[in-house]
Every structure is written in structure tokens, then in C-alpha cells.
Amino acid sequence: MKVLLIKDVKGLGKAGEVKDVKDGYGNNFLIGKGLAKAATDAVLRQYEAAKKKEAETKAYEISQSQKLASELSNVKILIKSKLGANGALFGSVTKDDIANALKEQKGYDVDKKSIECDHIKTTGTYDVSLKLGNSISAKFELVVVGE
Structure with a gap:
């Protein structure tokens, strides 16, 4: 089962990484505790879009700070x-x-x-x-x- 980590998980990986884990561990622990989401195409596209928007927002804030x-x-x-x-x-x-x-x-x-x-x-x-x-x-x- 492939999962997209939402938060850092000790011994597994950092937030934003896609990992291949066993079904029980992925469903019961990672997804159950809100540490990951199932790595479907829709979830991955949504994550990439959110990451891109966050980068644009940060770039805008930096430009405004430099202007000020x-x-x-x-x-x-x-x-x-x-x-x-x-x-x-x-x-x-x-x-x-x-x-x-x-x-x-x-x-x-x-x-x-x-x-x-x-x-x-x-x-x-x-x-x-x-x-x-x-x-x-x-x-x-x-x-x-x-x-």
C-alpha cells in the first residue's frame, strides 16, 4: 500500500514523502492516526497543488517584505x-x-x-x-x- 505522509513519522519518513507500507500498518496506524493519506492520484495532485500555492504565497510575502x-x-x-x-x-x-x-x-x-x-x-x-x-x-x- 502506498501512503503520502502528512506528518513526520519516526523510522519511516518525513512529511510529503510517498512510502510503500503494509496494508495493516498503513490503514490502522498511519491513516487511522492522521499521519498519512492513501497515495491516490487525486491526493497526490491535491498535495502538489497545495505545495505550489504555499510556495507562491511565501514568495509574495518575501517580495512584500523586501518592498517594505x-x-x-x-x-x-x-x-x-x-x-x-x-x-x-x-x-x-x-x-x-x-x-x-x-x-x-x-x-x-x-x-x-x-x-x-x-x-x-x-x-x-x-x-x-x-x-x-x-x-x-x-x-x-x-x-x-x-x-
């Missing part, structure tokens, strides 16, 4: 923060502040968890890195001024 990275390389955002008595910032500029400023000033809606920087406690210009997924990252400029 190139757009963000020219972005400069400004954050105004209160100054304390000694000239340092009153508090600090957090990732949440940066994400909000990026959305308000430039219209980019990003998750604050994808922003890579430390808490900023002084005024000045900073390079902020942003993880976009698929091992693509972008950098943009952040200017912190006191008010």
Missing part, C-alpha cells in the same frame, strides 16, 4: 518627549512609542515586538531595526527631541 524594507530605509520619524531637570528625557522612548509614531507619521502599522532597540533615554538620532519576517529586516531613522 526598501521603503523604510528612507523613513525618518520624530518623537517629542518631555525633558527632566537635568536635560535627560523624562522616562524613556519605548518600542510602543516608536510603533505608534511610525503609524501616525508614516502610516506603517508594525508590531512593537518586531522593533529592535533598547529603551532610549536621551535625545538624539538613532538607527532602529525592524524584523519583517523571512529573515528580512529594515532600518529607519528615529530622531528624539525634547519639548
